[in-house]
Amino acid sequence: xxxxxxxxxxxRSLDIWGDKWSLLIIRDIIFLEKNTYGDFxxxxxxxxxxxxxxxxxxxxxxxxxxxxxxxxxKTKFLYKxxxxxxxxxxxxxxxxxxxxxxxxxxxQEQLPDIMKRKLEVxxxxxxxxIKNLADKLS
Amino acid sequence: xxxxxxxxxxxRSLDIWGDKWSLLIIRDIIFLEKNTYGDFxxxxxxxxxxxxxxxxxxxxxxxxxxxxxxxxxKTKFLYKxxxxxxxxxxxxxxxxxxxxxxxxxxxQEQLPDIMKRKLEVxxxxxxxxIKNLADKLS
Numbered sequence: 001x002x003x004x005x006x007x008x009x010x011x012r013s014l015d016i017w018g019d020k021w022s023l024l025i026i027r028d029i030i031f032l033e034k035n036t037y038g039d040f041x042x043x044x045x046x047x048x049x050x051x052x053x054x055x056x057x058x059x060x061x062x063x064x065x066x067x068x069x070x071x072x073x074k075t076k077f078l079y080k081x082x083x084x085x086x087x088x089x090x091x092x093x094x095x096x097x098x099x100x101x102x103x104x105x106x107x108q109e110q111l112p113d114i115m116k117r118k119l120e121v122x123x124x125x126x127x128x129x130i131k132n133l134a135d136k137l138s
Numbered sequence: 139x140x141x142x143x144x145x146x147x148x149x150r151s152l153d154i155w156g157d158k159w160s161l162l163i164i165r166d167i168i169f170l171e172k173n174t175y176g177d178f179x180x181x182x183x184x185x186x187x188x189x190x191x192x193x194x195x196x197x198x199x200x201x202x203x204x205x206x207x208x209x210x211x212k213t214k215f216l217y218k219x220x221x222x223x224x225x226x227x228x229x230x231x232x233x234x235x236x237x238x239x240x241x242x243x244x245x246q247e248q249l250p251d252i253m254k255r256k257l258e259v260x261x262x263x264x265x266x267x268i269k270n271l272a273d274k275l276s
Contacts, residue, residue, distance in 0.1 A: 006182040007245035008253075009237035010165045010230070014158040020149075023156060027148045044144040084240050091232035092148070098229060099147035102222050107145035115146075 016062045017088070021047055022055045023095075026085065029065070030092055031115045035078045036070065064088070093122050154200045155226065159185055160193045161233075164223065167203070168230055169253045173216045174208065202226070231260050 006012075017023065024045055028034040034043070040052055047055075056079060059065045064085040070076035081088075096119060108116070144150075155161065162183055166172040172181070178190055185193075194217060197203045202223040208214035219226075234257060246254070 007248045008165070008182070009234055009241060009246060009257075010169075011158075011162060011183055012241055012245075013233055013237045014161055018158045018161060020152040020156045023152055024149060027146070031148075044146070045149055087236050087240055091229055091236060094229035094232050095151055096147055098225050099151045102225055103147060103150055107150075108147060110145045119147075 017059065017064055019055075021051050022059060023092075025052075025055055025059065026064070026081070026088060026092065029079065029081055029085075030089060031118045032112060033114060035080060036076055037079075038076070040079075059085070096122060155197065155202055157193075159189050160197060161230075163190075163193055163197065164202070164219070164226060164230065167217065167219055167223075168227060169256045170250060171252060173218060174214055175217075176214070178217075197223070234260060 017026065024043065024047070025040055028040055028043055032039075032043075034040055037052065037056065040056075041047065041049065056065070056067075060067055060079075062084075063082055065079045066082050068078045068080065070078050100119075100123070108119075111119075155164065162181065162185070163178055166178055166181055170177075170181075172178055175190065175194065178185060178194075179187065194203070194205075198205055198217075200222075201220055203217045204220050206216045206218065208216050238257075238261070246257075249257075
């Protein structure tokens with residue numbers, strides 16, 4: 001585990017999941033229903049095998065994801081968000097809403113259908129408060 | 139500017155501000171009312187001068203912060219959030235609320251008073267919707 005840098009709650013949180021690759025893995029689980037090492041490896045950002053293994057281990061050690069046996073294979077594992085990991089959904093939702101407000105939207109046309117559907121649910125439910133989204137998105 | 143990795147809005151956002159140091163600079167501006175290079179350099183996480191210069195430039199290039207002349211000195215600059223940067227406050231608020239729910243709170247006692255006050259405002263106003271927080275926190 002990395003050493004925490006300060007007593008600040010932001011800094012301590014960022015030491016757990018505050019890097020691009022960790023957040024992309026969390027995105028994969030929430031918005032793309034990915035749940036295996038092989039799934040994460042295939043994401044378009046091209047994570048390397050050593051970074052992926054490192055981030056999965058770190059997220060597991062900090063109780064953000066849990067690793068379970070895969071029902072179809074003894075050599076594969078399933079990764080799911082724990083309640084602590086599900087607690088990150090509001091933040092991920094805000095992250096998307098920021099992108100939706102401030103970044104060019106043209107490229108979103110090319111997103112996988114499953115992600116488009118989940119992002120649509122997220123926008124429709126924004127007014128009702130994103131805290132209720134965890135159930136709908138999981 | 140870094141090359142974007144994919145068309146995904148999460149990935150594109152993370153390429154702009156999704157690393158620990160950028161987010162700590164944004165924290166400094168929002169919650170600690172810091173606004174100069176020297177202020178950021180003094181934060182307890184100990185950012186290095188080259189990373190700080192790089193992140194300030196990147197955040198400015200992407201329109202998250204703006205660099206202005208300092209009223210007191212010709213050799214210093216003021217950094218402030220643009221509207222696009224202020225748009226990150228809800229996400230930062232959720233990040234704090236996550237930490238407040240899931241991390242040990244003992245260490246928060248040692249935070250600077252200004253940050254404690256702002257975090258308190260943030261928690262009190264959570265029920266009214268974090269989107270309204272931008273004015274109160276800025």
